Each structure stands twice: as C-alpha cells, then as structure tokens.
Amino acid sequence: MLEKIFKNIQKKSLKERFLLVIAILFFVVYFVLGLFVIFMKQFPINMTIGYRIAFGVLLIVYSIIRCIRIIKDNKD
Known part of the structure; x- marks a missing residue:
C-alpha cells in the first residue's frame, strides 16, 4: 500500500x-x-475547561477531515 502511495x-x-x-x-x-x-x-485565553475541550475536539475533528481529504485526493 505504501509503495503505491x-x-x-x-x-x-x-x-x-x-x-x-x-x-x-x-x-x-x-x-x-x-x-x-x-x-x-x-492557556493564554480565559476559557472554561468545557469550552477548551470542545474547541480542542473541534480542531482535532477538522484535522481528521483534512486528512481524509488528503488521502482521497491522492488515490487518483
């Protein structure tokens, strides 16, 4: 698989x-x-821990979506 990539x-x-x-x-x-x-x-911005976790999870989910798009685009 890696060889093909x-x-x-x-x-x-x-x-x-x-x-x-x-x-x-x-x-x-x-x-x-x-x-x-x-x-x-x-953390330099004053946020409660719940908002920090939600924002961090949102960033991680967005990065995973970007990763999926990278993999999809390279299957050509």
Missing part, C-alpha cells in the same frame, strides 16, 4: 507535491493545536 506521489508535478506537503503540514498543525488547547495548563 509513494509511486503516486512521484508521478505528481512539483507544484502538486508542494501542495501535498503544505496540506500535510496544516493537518499536523491543526491536530497539535487541538491537543494544546485541551491539555495546556496555562
């Missing part, structure tokens, strides 16, 4: 590979940001 990536143009890397980077950024919002002890 790497061959597919090598077929892409330089611009498409760059956009793929940017998409993966933003997936990681949103996921880590969601974890920071949930688990950071000294």
Whole structure:
C-alpha cells in the first residue's frame, strides 16, 4: 500500500507535491493545536475547561477531515 502511495506521489508535478506537503503540514498543525488547547495548563485565553475541550475536539475533528481529504485526493 505504501509503495503505491509513494509511486503516486512521484508521478505528481512539483507544484502538486508542494501542495501535498503544505496540506500535510496544516493537518499536523491543526491536530497539535487541538491537543494544546485541551491539555495546556496555562492557556493564554480565559476559557472554561468545557469550552477548551470542545474547541480542542473541534480542531482535532477538522484535522481528521483534512486528512481524509488528503488521502482521497491522492488515490487518483
């Protein structure tokens, strides 16, 4: 499976590979940001713990949706 993905990536143009890397980077950024919002002890914005957990979960769900879109787009 991984071999097929790497061959597919090598077929892409330089611009498409760059956009793929940017998409993966933003997936990681949103996921880590969601974890920071949930688990950071000294959060700089004054929010109750319930809102922080909800916002963090929302960011993590959004990152998972982005990941699914990346996988779907690369199956071509």
